[in-house]
Amino acid sequence: MMKRENHKKPHKTPAAKLYLHYISIQIRSLMQYKKSFIMNAMGQFLASFNAFVGIHFLFMRFHSISGYTYGDVLLCFSVVQMEFSLAECVARGFDSFSKIVRQGTFDRIMTRPRNEILQVLGSSFELTRIGRTVQAALIFAYGTSHAGIEWSFSRVLTVLFMLIGGTGVFSGIFLINAALCFFTLEGLEFINIFTDGAREYGQYPIDVYGKRMTRFCTAVIPYTLVQLYPLHYLTGRSDSILYMLLPLAGLFFLVPCYALWRFGVRKYKSSGS
């Protein structure tokens, strides 16, 4: 029988490699239920199509809303959809975190020599959201042709930054929701105002809702940084490089979210579930 090893670990498996391994297990699990996966992905595709139809009919009556054209709104809508569905794909583990705490799975996470967040992210990967992402990408293509955007390197970069920043902001809200589970054991439904709600209201550039809303969505939760301002750069309303870079600044939102999470983990360690 094996001798006990005194292995000094020369290297740790890189976090990215481990994450991909987790994802591959999740996808293999999913493929055990192929039909369910296909139906779910189609459902996701159709459900968000609804919202697109709503915008379409609205613009058959009105030609612009607060100065935004049909094409502008479609761009805004599709980018927010992509951001949200990417965040749901990646950060789904936080969204369903109350289950992890209540079923005691978090104890198991604590007995493994890896960062807790990495393990929670790896515990769930919602590939069915791919349906929504694909649909949003199609609308994005349609919207850009409608809005008559002249593509340049910096504009492509802006879209990329929007996707990164927006996915980060939405993931941050999921992280807050998860951290609160350490205190309440239950997910809090009101957090959905900031996730599902933002996805719905985020269809339109935030300044159509007025100044107060714009301020709130800049100072409290930085939606405008990943939506309104870069959109202005994209549609040629502004030439400021700052507007192009603001989505990345939105990632700073993750700092307080992470702090709350650390606080929650400390609480868990002192009181259990």
Add this chain to the structure above:
Amino acid sequence: MIEMKNIRKTYRVARRNAGFGEVLKSFFHRDYETVTALDDVSFSIRDGETVGYIGPNGAGKSTTIKILSGILTPDSGECLVDGRVPWKNRIDHVAKIGVVFGQRSQLWWDVPVVDSFELLKDIYSIPPDIYSRNKDELTELLDLGEIIRTPARQLSLGQRMRCEIAASLLHSPSILFLDEPTIGLDAVSKIAVREFIVRLNRERKTTIILTTHDMQDIEAITKRIILIGKGKILLDGDISDISGSGDIDHTVAELYRTYEI
């Protein structure tokens, strides 16, 4: 070497009576009671020892295991496991221990067990040669041949428990915590698990800390028992000194009566 000194741990528990009115009342005002899970617990365990940690439900066994495995921080007291404070540097600590929770699976439900093993290899950063040697040996000793190619959800409880134990040993931990590893198992599986643990301790010198309600587990695996009741260590000694010649279940029941737990 495991050393626990004067460990104390309390929880706050919200209590209310039955009835809808009480639910409403508790919504605005909750009565909290402090429950002492561990009260001045001290013991030490040498390398390579096997210890049965017994006591009635709610005595504090799981809390102790959770503190030793870095999940919980105690209110006060000192604890060193091979020189490490479990809750201070969780990641360093847990890389060197194994934990089996009998009532909870650590395998990924929908994929073959060997896929879970591969993932654990990356989680624990096990070097490939050590991984494959450990996997082969554990497969042989726990008779897992075909089983590890089956999805975990389709295994019987006995088969799954053997896989759970293998999964906790892939990274060659020097200490193994087993929290009720034989719960719900049939006679054949129980014997297989017991024999494996004995062999693991003898040949790999792995320190074993076992909690169970099955006294035959204790008889088969450990010499030393620690009895805990209402958060206090009541007895710590050699099993043969306590039981004499009688049946072990009766002896333990007698102990519980003596200590009124």
